[in-house]
Amino acid sequence: MKFLHTADWHIGKKLHGFDLMEEQADAYQQILTIAKDQAVDAIVIAGDLYDRALPSEANVAELNRMLVDLNLHHQLPLLAISGNHDSATRLHVGSEWYANTQYYLNTELAGAFTPVELEDTQFFLLPYFEPWQARNYFGDDQIRTVEQAMRLIVKKQVAAFDTSKKHVLVAHFFAAGSSQTDSETRVIVGGLNAVPLDILAPFDYVALGHLHNHHALNQPKIRYSGSPVKFSLSEAGEQKGVWLVDTDKSEPIYIPIKPFREVVTLTDSFAHLTDDTYYNTLDRDAYYGITLTDRAIIPDVMNQLRAVYPHIVSLERLNGHEDLPTVVTIDPELDPLTLFEHFFEQVNDTKLNEQQLTWAKASLSAAQDGEE
Amino acid sequence: MKFLHTADWHIGKKLHGFDLMEEQADAYQQILTIAKDQAVDAIVIAGDLYDRALPSEANVAELNRMLVDLNLHHQLPLLAISGNHDSATRLHVGSEWYANTQYYLNTELAGAFTPVELEDTQFFLLPYFEPWQARNYFGDDQIRTVEQAMRLIVKKQVAAFDTSKKHVLVAHFFAAGSSQTDSETRVIVGGLNAVPLDILAPFDYVALGHLHNHHALNQPKIRYSGSPVKFSLSEAGEQKGVWLVDTDKSEPIYIPIKPFREVVTLTDSFAHLTDDTYYNTLDRDAYYGITLTDRAIIPDVMNQLRAVYPHIVSLERLNGHEDLPTVVTIDPELDPLTLFEHFFEQVNDTKLNEQQLTWAKASLSAAQDGEE
Structure with a gap:
């Protein structure tokens, strides 16, 4: 079967105070188009649908609009889990009804062991969880790390394998060996809560959410989709997109999502940045993170720059106070x-x-x- | 057809700080039992499902549990609207899926004109609304009151009548001539926002929510169900319940809900209240609103009374400071x-x-x- 793997939509996320609703709506539209063009059998959303446990009314309405559109208007089966940014309890509401139209949303550890079977594939939907939830579920107070929990979880999932089918795990955690960017919340710190890759070997594909760069982990069968939108200046140079997974093929294909507005970082002098022969070569509608190389005081600098670049999300000085020498020697005898x-x-x-x-x-x- | 009419569940409501989750769960269970015993074709919930726009995770999980139980486990069709206490936007989430299993939830004025047809009856689901919403919907900036809005709304609903069927309006507003109790929020003040009863004449039955006493309005065809649980001391003497409506009969029947804990008000002396020959005749597990007739200082009075009545929700003095004479004459010449x-x-x-x-x-x- 063919499915799209996406994650980390973070509906409600802001970029340094700038609302990203337009970006998110545009990325959603591209995901829908890709799904239709590729005639996929399902879409996997691997957690962090919302940016926060208590999303605003506008965010709640927006995510509902997208899911209604995918599942009810376009009859696309959905396979989704809650991430660390979602309130599992709030996201769960309605999920008993959603399954009637092949929108499978699991927010509970207990639901991770009954696979959803679509065509030739068993999908195991494992939401974000913390070690105490695994302790309670397995009744084992020795479980202290996500790694320990995952060994028990995968063992129990493998016991439910139909060997005539393919097996896909949908999950939201930090996989060992991954690299992080600025826009992910480091909920669990420490190597013991990274999941070693060998635990995931029984699966034909592992569709991960949590890290926002799809290069965070370079494994043929274990992938982060990354977020569909750039959420921080550190993601300026990244390509966003979704994985197209075909269970009959060995490796997935990454299909890009074009940014509604680019995220650009510039390090330059004020004079050059405000020179029209320079800035007319740029996409001025992008979100800009600007680092000025100037030392002089520039009156009303932000307003002058915003007249050229309306979406400045960050303005710093290369030689600002951050660059003070760490030790300044003072001789008290001097005048x-x-x-x-x-x-x-x-x-x-x-x-x-x-x-x-x-x-x-x-x-x-x-x-x-x-x-x- | 036969249906139950209930409203004002207010999941999450507290009685002077006392959580009412047990009361609400118990009342829910009785409503389910009545629905099964009476073999009703549907249950109408006329708004204020939650007590607040932003209910807690526990409240969200609890209401979802009840609705899953009614609609999915017991296959009971549900007809529900949002009330002034609900966030229409938040409550709306998932409603597109709910309708697939005959759980019809309408939270938008625009949805009030397409009836839900069940057997011999057309149900018009009109959520709580404010005049500005009717102004926007009808594009008529002359609409300033709920009364003006209702004249247009009912006219448009009547235009959708199938004259071969019965017509039921489900709504959440203040009907003219009703009496209020302490636990309702007076969102709209003033007679112009009361809905005159003659506007409602076209309907065979009007299932109202908003007022918590089912005697608030005494009209054969226009009824408040009242809340299933007592929410204030002023409701101490009330009988709670649900209406059993049969569209083939002229008047509905009120079926009582037994309180999980009673709400009792007592006005008495401390000595009598703490006399075991007296208090052993009482249901001491009830919620008590106590008014002491004593004038003397009683050390540690609340703890002494709580030892007898564990759920005191209010303690006052009959001759407290509220009863000071309004004019005290003082002669400054006196010693x-x-x-x-x-x-x-x-x-x-x-x-x-x-x-x-x-x-x-x-x-x-x-x-x-x-x-x-």
Whole structure:
């Protein structure tokens, strides 16, 4: 069978305060188009449908619209789980009805052992869980890590295998050897909560959610789909998309999703950034993370830049206060002016110019007059 | 056809801080039993399923459990609307799937004009709405009141009547001539937002939600079901229940719901309330609203009473500060002790006794020593 593997929709996510509803609606439309063009038999959504446990009314309405469209209007079977960002309890509401039209949504560990069978494939839907939930479920208080839990979970799933079928695991966790980006919440820290890949060997394909870059793990049969939208500046250069999985073929195909607005990082001088011969070559409608190389004070800098780049999500200085030398040596024997000259040079890698020296002398003189 | 008419479940409601989950679960079980015993064809829930727009995870799980049980386990058709306490947007999620198993949930004004047809009856599901929603829907900025809106709404519903069938309106508003209790939110104040009964004449039955007493309106064909549980002390003496409506009969029958815990108000002396020959005649597990007739200070009074009545939801004094005379006459020429004696007598309707007089003299003497 053929299915799309997507995850981490994070409906409601903002990029440095900028609402991403348009981006998410556009990415959804592309996923639908890919599903129809490829005539897939199902769509897998591997967790983090919402960005937060308590989504806004607008987000709730938006996700419902997408799922109604996929499942009821386009009759596409859906296989979905809750991720660490979802409230399993809230997302669960209605799922008993959804299954009647082949929208299989599992939010409970107990539901991970009864596969959904579609054509030649058994799908095991394992939601995000924490070790205490596995302790309760298995009645085993020795379970302290996700790794320990996963050994028991997969063993129990394998016991439910129909050997005449293919086996797909849909899950939401951190797989050992993966690399992370800035927009994922590190809920569980520490190597013991990474899932070693050998545990996942019984499956023909493992459709993962949690990490937002589809290159986070490079395994032919175990994949993160990544998010359909860029959620942080660190994802500026990434290609987003979905996996097209064919259970009769050895490797899935990655189908790109075009960004509604690009995410671009620029490190440049204010003069160059505001030069129209330069900025007219750029896609100015993108989200920009700008790092200025200037040292001088630039009055009203954000408004001047926003006049050129309306969606600036971050503005920093390359030589801002973050770049102060970690150790500034101060000789308390020196007179105030010399002390200031040394400090300025250490912080800025340059000496005071004539004008700056004149200002410094005047200020120190005024301060001394004040003391007397 | 035969259906039950209930409303105002208010899942998540508290009674003076006491959680009512057990009461609500028990009332639900009785509603299910009545529905099965009476072999009804459907259950109508006329709004305010939740107590608040943003219900807790526990409340969300609990309402879902009840609706799954009614509709999927017991195959009972449901006809429901959102009330003023529900978030129409949040409650709406999943409703597109629910209709596949005859759970008809309407949360939008636009959905009120396409009847649900079950057997011999057309049900019009009109959710709680505010005048601005009717202004937008009808494109008529003259609509300022619920009454004006209802005239247009009913006219449009009547245009969809199949005259060979019965017509039932399910709605959530304040009908003119109704009486209110303490546990309803008065969202819209003022007579212009009460719906005159003549507007509702075209319907064979109007199943209302909003008011919590089923006697709030005494009309054969227009009824409030009231809430299934007592939500305030002012409902202590009420009988809760559901209406059994048979479209072939002229009047519905009220079927009582037995309270899981009663709500009782007592006005009595502390001595009598804590006398075991008295309190052993009472149902001490009830929720109590107690008004003490005592005037004397009673140390640790709440804990002493809770030892007898564990679920005290309210404790007041009959002669508390609320009963101070509105005018206390003070003659500034009098000496402090006489002034105090007059004040005490006016407030308490009795003179200082010997002990009180001794205390008053000692206090005044100590205060005077302090001044000198």
